[in-house]
Amino acid sequence: EAGVTQFPSHSVIEKGQTVTLRCDPISGHDNLYWYRRVMGKEIKFLLHFVKESKQDESGMPNNRFLAERTGGTYSTLKVQPAELEDSGVYFCASSFHGSYGYTFGSGTRLTVV
């Protein structure tokens, strides 16, 4: 079984630029989550998809962040325009059921300079 795939693994961009992160969940996992860990802090929830629908986006920091999951398969998270405080590791995770544990991707380390 292929795991959760994220790319790029690293991204360094300048403040004001746009970055798009991609996540491919485990096949058959309807639930897809985005989390973020900024340095020294706990992993914070961003949003939850069930298939192509946003179930909960209460953790999205502001309207510079846009997540999509077209067709209920892979998901993208776009940050536009990026700010310095957006730096961190962005994790994607998927699960078969909303109350089960997750399988995490390897994360995308985003650095905004």
Add this chain to the structure above:
Amino acid sequence: QKEVEQNSGPLSVPEGAIASLNCTYSDRGSQSFFWYRQYSGKSPELIMSIYSNGDKEDGRFTAQLNKASQYVSLLIRDSQPSDSATYLCAVNGPHTGGFKTIFGAGTRLFVKA
């Protein structure tokens, strides 16, 4: 008050000893409880899940849950140097729109050879 609280550590134990990791949570409606292990620079990996009061054992790991006290713990028997990692407590329960998992900041464990 944080939703999921853990002692950040580091917790240092000698090889072969029992490591005891603790976690408290604030939402009494929480239904699912997890322990993830995260090696430095890697993504979190689910190692234990527990859903009802009591103990759950899996190999050298035992998870303990006490919902009345809002307390979750993880015991690692016969600790090995390879167990050295950050252990994340995570709690899942119904939130607006569905299920969401909240993570603690993690406890760093060092197992000395």
